[in-house]
Amino acid sequence: xxxxxxxxxxxxxxxxxxxxxxxxxxxxxxxxxxxxxxxxxxxxxxxxxxxxxxxxxxxxxxxxxxxxxxxxxxxxxxxxxxxxxxxxxxxxxxxxxxxxxxxxxxxxxxxxxxxxxxxxxxxxxxxxxxxxxxxxxxxxxxxxxxxxxxxxxxxxxxxxxxxxxxxxxxxxxxxxxxxxxxxxxxxxxxxxxxxxxxxxxxxxxxxxxxxxxxxxxxxxxxxxxxxxxxxxxxxxxxxxxxxxxxxxxxxxxxxxxxxxxxxxxxxxxxxxxxxxxxxxxxxxxxxxxxxxxxxxxxxxxxxxxxxxxxxxxxxxxxxxxxxxxxxxxxxxxxxxxxxxxxxxxxxxxxxxxxxxxxxxxxxxxxxxxxxxxxxxxxxxxxxxxxxxxxxxxxxxxxxxxxxxxxxxxxxxxxxx
Amino acid sequence: xxxxxxxxxxxxxxxxxxxxxxxxxxxxxxxxxxxxxxxxxxxxxxxxxxxxxxxxxxxxxxxxxxxxxxxxxxxxxxxxxxxxxxxxxxxxxxxxxxxxxxxxxxxxxxxxxxxxxxxxxxxxxxxxxxxxxxxxxxxxxxxxxxxxxxxxxxxxxxxxxxxxxxxxxxxxxxxxxxxxxxxxxxxxxxxxxxxxxxxxxxxxxxxxxxxxxxxxxxxxxxxxxxxxxxxxxxxxxxxxxxxxxxxxxxxxxxxxxxxxxxxxxxxxxxxxxxxxxxxxxxxxxxxxxxxxxxxxxxxxxxxxxxxxxxxxxxxxxxxxxxxxxxxxxxxxxxxxxxxxxxxxxxxxxxxxxxxxxxxxxxxxxxxxxxxxxxxxxxxxxxxxxxxxxxxxxxxxxxxxxxxxxxxxxxxxxxxxxxxxxxxxxxxxxxxxxxxxxxxxxxxxxxxxxxxxxxxxxxxxxxxxxxxxxxxxxxxxxxxxxxxxxxxxxxxxxxxxxxxxxxxxxxxxxxxxxxxx
Numbered sequence: 027x028x029x030x031x032x033x034x035x036x037x038x039x040x041x042x043x044x045x046x047x048x049x050x051x052x053x054x055x056x057x058x059x060x061x062x063x064x065x066x067x068x069x070x071x072x073x074x075x076x077x078x079x080x081x082x083x084x085x086x087x088x089x090x091x092x093x094x095x096x097x098x099x100x101x102x103x104x105x106x107x108x109x110x111x112x113x114x115x116x117x118x119x120x121x122x123x124x125x126x127x128x129x130x131x132x133x134x135x136x137x138x139x140x141x142x143x144x145x146x147x148x149x150x151x152x153x154x155x156x157x158x159x160x161x162x163x164x165x166x167x168x169x170x171x172x173x174x175x176x177x178x179x180x181x182x183x184x185x186x187x188x189x190x191x192x193x194x195x196x197x198x199x200x201x202x203x204x205x206x207x208x209x210x211x212x213x214x215x216x217x218x219x220x221x222x223x224x225x226x227x228x229x230x231x232x233x234x235x236x237x238x239x240x241x242x243x244x245x246x247x248x249x250x251x252x253x254x255x256x257x258x259x260x261x262x263x264x265x266x267x268x269x270x271x272x273x274x275x276x277x278x279x280x281x282x283x284x285x286x287x288x289x290x291x292x293x294x295x296x297x298x299x300x301x302x303x304x305x306x307x308x309x310x311x312x313x314x315x316x317x318x319x320x321x322x323x324x325x326x327x328x329x330x331x332x333x334x335x336x337x338x339x340x341x342x343x344x345x346x347x348x349x350x351x352x353x354x355x356x357x358x359x360x361x362x363x364x365x366x367x368x369x370x371x372x373x374x375x376x377x378x379x380x381x382x383x384x385x386x387x388x389x390x391x392x393x394x395x396x397x398x399x400x401x402x403x404x405x406x407x408x409x410x411x412x413x414x415x416x417x418x419x420x421x422x423x424x425x426x427x428x429x430x431x432x433x434x435x436x437x438x439x440x441x442x
Numbered sequence: 443x444x445x446x447x448x449x450x451x452x453x454x455x456x457x458x459x460x461x462x463x464x465x466x467x468x469x470x471x472x473x474x475x476x477x478x479x480x481x482x483x484x485x486x487x488x489x490x491x492x493x494x495x496x497x498x499x500x501x502x503x504x505x506x507x508x509x510x511x512x513x514x515x516x517x518x519x520x521x522x523x524x525x526x527x528x529x530x531x532x533x534x535x536x537x538x539x540x541x542x543x544x545x546x547x548x549x550x551x552x553x554x555x556x557x558x559x560x561x562x563x564x565x566x567x568x569x570x571x572x573x574x575x576x577x578x579x580x581x582x583x584x585x586x587x588x589x590x591x592x593x594x595x596x597x598x599x600x601x602x603x604x605x606x607x608x609x610x611x612x613x614x615x616x617x618x619x620x621x622x623x624x625x626x627x628x629x630x631x632x633x634x635x636x637x638x639x640x641x642x643x644x645x646x647x648x649x650x651x652x653x654x655x656x657x658x659x660x661x662x663x664x665x666x667x668x669x670x671x672x673x674x675x676x677x678x679x680x681x682x683x684x685x686x687x688x689x690x691x692x693x694x695x696x697x698x699x700x701x702x703x704x705x706x707x708x709x710x711x712x713x714x715x716x717x718x719x720x721x722x723x724x725x726x727x728x729x730x731x732x733x734x735x736x737x738x739x740x741x742x743x744x745x746x747x748x749x750x751x752x753x754x755x756x757x758x759x760x761x762x763x764x765x766x767x768x769x770x771x772x773x774x775x776x777x778x779x780x781x782x783x784x785x786x787x788x789x790x791x792x793x794x795x796x797x798x799x800x801x802x803x804x805x806x807x808x809x810x811x812x813x814x815x816x817x818x819x820x821x822x823x824x825x826x827x828x829x830x831x832x833x834x835x836x837x838x839x840x841x842x843x844x845x846x847x848x849x850x851x852x853x854x855x856x857x858x859x860x861x862x863x864x865x866x867x868x869x870x871x872x873x874x875x876x877x878x879x880x881x882x883x884x885x886x887x888x889x890x891x892x893x894x895x896x897x898x899x900x901x902x903x904x905x906x907x908x909x910x911x912x913x914x915x916x917x918x919x920x921x922x923x924x925x926x927x928x929x930x931x932x933x934x935x936x937x938x939x940x941x942x943x944x945x946x947x948x949x950x951x952x953x954x955x956x957x958x
Contacts, residue, residue: 195613212610217485217505370610370617372486376591377531380615384567401564408527411499412488 032245032257032265033238034281037125043160045167048128054173056244057135061181064247069140073243075251077263081118082108082199082236083312083340084416085262085329088243092141094223095231104227105138105146106208106234110192110199112151113312114363115343118267119237121279123150123157126241127164128173131187133240135178136247138185141233145186148237149204152192161189196367200415201234203369214371215415236341238267258284262328266339270296272346273303285328292323292346303348307431311340313360314420316427336427353432354439357402357425358386364421375418378409382425394440403429444510449517455508462490462503465516472516473525473554475532475640476592477504480705481601487532487592489554491524492516500524525558534565535615537574537587545642547655551590572618578608579627581709582635582644586618589643595619595635602706603631603801619643630803633712637695638705648713649693653679658692661905664892665694665711666766666809666885670802671894672707673699676715676886676905689719690906691886701898708803718886723869724910727879736913736921739880743837744925746861747783750834751926757786758834760859762824762843764792765811767915768890769899769953770942772810772817774919775839782928787833789824790814791842804895809885813893816952826851830858838864839882839915844872865915881912888914890939899956901943916942 041047048054060069074089095103107130111119122130134146150158165187168174176184190208192198198207202216205227226232242264246254255263262284268291271277275297282291288310292298299305305320310327316337318325325335332339347356361383370376382402389398403426410422429436443454448465455464460483465472475487483505491500495513500521503514515521532551540546572586596608596619607625611618621627627635636646658677665672675695681687694715696707728734729742750756761779763772779785798805814821824846829836836859843864844852849871856862856875864876873879885892887908891901908914916939923933936942947954 214610217483217502365614368614370591370612370614371484371593373488373528373531373590376615376617377534380570381531381534381565381567388567395566408524408531412491412524412527414485414488 030257030265030283031281033122033126033129033241033267034279037121042125043127043164045128045164045171045173048126052248053128054132054135054244056246056248057132057139057173058179060136060247061139061179061183066140066142069136069247072246072251073140076242076246076254077251077259077261078239078242078246078254079262079329080236081238081242081266081342083113083314083338085339088235088239091223091235092137092233094221095141095233096224097142099231101230102145103141103143104230104232105134105141105143106201106204106227106232107134107146107148107237107240108199108201108204108234109148109150109154109157109237110196110204111154111237111341112196112199112367113314113341113343115271115309115345116269116312116341117271118269118279118342120154120157121267122237122241123154123161127161128168129241129244130161130237131164131168131174133243134187135173135185136243137233137235137240139178139181139183143233144184146188147208147227148187148189149198149208150189150191151199152194155191158189158191165189195369196363197369197415197417200417203415204234205232212369214369215417217414259328262330266327266342268327269341269343270346271343273300273348273350274298274346275300282327285326285331288318288323288325288327288344291327291344296344296346299346299348303350305346306349306351307347307353309343309345309347309424311338312343313345313363314338314423315340316423317356317431319431338423352439353428353435354386354390357428357436358383358390360421360424360428361386364417368417368421369415372414372418374409375413375421378405378418379421381405389436389439396440398440399429399433399436444508444512446508446510446512446514448514457508459508460504461492461494461501461506461508461512461514464508465503465514470516472503473550473558474504475550475590476594478594478597478638478705481594481597484593484597487590488528489525491521491528493518493521522558525554526560529554529558530560530564532590535569535587537569539588542651543588543642544645544650544655545588545639549642550640570615576620577626578621578635578644579632581632581647581713582627583647583650584620585643585645586620588641589619590641591617591619592640593619594638594640595644598635598638599627602634603629605629630708630710630799631706631801633709634696634706646693653692661886662697662903663886663905664809664900664902665707666892667711667714667807668708668796668798668802669804669806669809669811669895670702671809671892671898671900672703672711672802673697673900674707674711676718678906689716691715691718699900702894702896702900703802706802708799708801710803717868718884718906721868721870722909722912723866723873723879723881724912725881726911727873727876729877734878736880736911736918739878740918740921740925742878743863744922746835746863747922747926751783751928755834756783758832759783759785760787760789760829760833760836761785762789762791762829762836762838762840763814763819764790764840764842765808765814765821766792766840766842766885767810767814768885768888768939769810769813769817769893769946770890770939771915771919772814772819773942773946773950774916774923774936776817776819777932778919778923778926779837782923782926787825787829788819788822789829790819790821791824791838791840791846792821793842794845806895809894810892812895812897813891813899816893816897817946817950826855830855833859835859835861836863838862838866838872841866841868841870844870865918867912880918881910882918883908883912883914887912888916888939890914890916891943893956897952897956899953901939
């Protein structure tokens with residue numbers, strides 16, 4: 027199994043985060059190759075051919091995204107690495123930044139060289155204080171050794187990387203809210219279009235990618251797009267860091283090829299259910315992904331397969347629920363979270379989520395009404411697809427799937 | 443131009459235009475809260491969602507630009523369902539205190555609920571409590587429970603006045619619009635916030651609880667309180683049959699005029715409407731011992747002028763005009779007093795100038811000085827000594843003469859003049875010194891046109907009926923011109939300000955060029 031590991035292959039080693047350890051594992055060789063031997067077009071071609079899909083949640087092909095950035099014009103361009111990692115159940119980026127900060131930095135160097143960027147920001151969730159400090163150390167180390175700063179690898183290409191800590195808002199993981207926050211404003215998502223690729227940070231063309239997405243870049247450059255596609259699926263290349271949590275024997279981060287079966291992930295890699303527990307449901311891609319019942323988990327973990335099954339791969343965070351989990355309680359946690367995290371600027375999300383939350387709390391107090399479950403579904407439908415940013419959908423999707431798939435259980439809680 | 447279809451209707455739209463603008467041009471209403479033409483679209487209320495063929499989701503009308511061949515449905519079932527959903531959300535936590543809300547009757551929430559509403563309340567939870575009476579400054583009260591968070595107020599203060607007193611606070615269901623700590627909105631444009639608030643969240647202290655919007659009649663006029671000439675609506679109450687109201691005018695609102703004031707007016711123009719009802723001169727004060735209507739008054743005045751004219755003594759006629767008269771009135775005054783009669787002394791007595799700002803308010807507080815200049819008047823301030831010298835007749839227009847000099851100076855000047863006539867909309871201290879006082883009207887009560895500081899000519903119709911015997915000066919001047927019989931035919935045609943303006947465009951190139 028170890029052979030399949032790419033990103034996490036030296037996570038476990040002592041001092042893995044240091045430059046010296048990283049250099050022992052082909053560290054910065056991808057960047058050297060890119061800057062010395064390749065043109066920008068070559069790199070973009072490789073990334074596109076690798077079918078590297080975004081690891082943050084939406085699964086948008088990274089190469090295509092880079093291609094949207096206009097190359098003409100005299101405005102500076104920016105890279106924002108999304109390290110906000112706010113999706114409940116997700117904890118994979120923290121591992122990359124903690125154990126392989128240089129892998130992220132090398133990915134940043136290649137990305138910036140390819141797109142023509144000289145300033146990159148890592149927007150990291152505020153709670154990751156120690157991780158932010160580790161990144162700062164790694165940046166200082168890389169800079170001291172010429173992997174960042176001016177004239178990297180004597181190529182004439184220069185790059186500065188800055189770490190910016192968020193202040194604890196889920197919404198700032200949404201790419202345009204992240205930009206607002208980075209600009210020092212209230213983290214409200216922007217109206218799109220214009221898309222960040224043309225008008226982003228400080229009104230300049232901007233690439234925004236997830237940590238894990240960027241961390242894949244050095245390997246794609248070093249070993250080629252074909253190798254990368256071979257790891258995963260032709261249309262969805264590479265491996266994924268699956269963060270498994272819940273009532274399994276071995277919760278944790280598992281790096282496995284894209285397309286690994288969910289059942290295998292839970293029962294083989296994560297050691298199966300805790301003693302005496304049975305599987306009830308799985309949230310396969312972070313809390314905003316529609317829930318799968320125990321019958322639905324024989325499924326390949328790739329973007330398209332999960333969409334076909336009515337869910338999504340999202341951030342690859344797998345939350346495993348056992349037979350003791352009350353779906354009303356799950357619903358309560360979901361609605362508590364999204365009511366709290368809605369930025370409040372657009373109507374359906376701002377009002378709909380707290381309304382559903384009030385209903386669920388009333389139900390939890392035993393004061394449910396016969397049409398509550400139906401009404402929750404109706405309200406969630408009025409949020410779905412009608413909001414300015416994806417947070418509305420992120421809230422509505424799990425609520426809709428829970429009220430649909432566990433209608434009977436929820437309605438049973440209304441009785442009496 | 444691009445070809446689009448809205449609700450199966452083929453339309454031409456300008457490239458770069460939004461769906462909302464294209465629909466508006468075709469008179470297809472699209473409900474909205476946060477959209478306002480003066481601001482950059484924010485797309486947050488989600489009320490203007492429309493269906494565009496080929497797009498999986500509903501799209502925002504306010505920010506989506508038209509494209510060649512675009513097919514838009516603004517009233518499909520899917521769109522109506524979405525509007526109903528948004529309205530249900532907006533009304534869920536709304537206090538529904540319409541019976542005591544000043545916005546009732548002109549509230550977008552009410553209007554849209556009529557059109558798309560559910561007529562069934564599914565919200566059974568306890569409503570959140572918010573502040574209902576936050577003072578935002580001298581003029582405004584903010585009710586957070588009624589607020590739909592369209593942020594028009596925040597954007598107005600950021601984008602238009604650039605003062606930024608308000609902001610958005612908290613998050614999710616706790617989100618609120620509020621004023622920053624220690625700030626107040628006391629600048630000269632505060633009243634616009636109450637006007638652009640689509641609901642009753644920001645109300646005007648001046649208007650709160652005084653009347654109901656459905657009693658008010660909107661009259662369109664032009665503000666006469668500075669030389670900007672902002673387009674305004676004068677909202678007045680017709681009164682009740684059983685008791686008299688203390689005022690006719692309850693508020694002034696900005697009216698859209700892209701060339702002059704956009705969508706805004708200043709607080710001086712908005713709140714300074716008391717003059718329209720206070721201390722008005724309502725009846726003719728005839729010469730002692732007489733009982734005059736307008737006809738007799740004009741004949742009397744004509745006789746006074748003719749007597750001097752017949753003796754070749756028209757240089758003994760003095761006239762005090764003001765540049766608060768309309769273009770037509772200033773034109774007729776020039777025709778009669780300068781061209782026909784050659785009056786000896788013509789002066790202007792205008793309101794004193796004040797301080798202007800860089801948005802709308804001008805330092806010049808007389809509304810039609812530019813018009814007077816274009817007509818050819820030399821605007822000379824009153825010279826009392828010249829006025830009283832060998833004077834036989836003095837005709838004063840407007841109420842400003844009495845404050846142009848000290849009282850004793852004015853008294854001794856007037857004492858030296860044989861016959862004195864005052865035409866004024868207000869009662870004042872001069873009335874008793876006059877031989878005759880004729881009640882006139884303000885711009886809000888008359889038709890005519892004005893020329894603003896930038897040379898923009900705007901015409902207006904009466905927004906209010908005149909008070910008592912009050913009559914517009916253009917009518918008196920046109921009647922007088924005819925009665926004088928110096929050029930009967932010429933004045934005979936001036937039965938309306940439009941006719942007078944037509945003559946002006948023929949005689950003065952400026953008005954031909956800038957006439958509407």
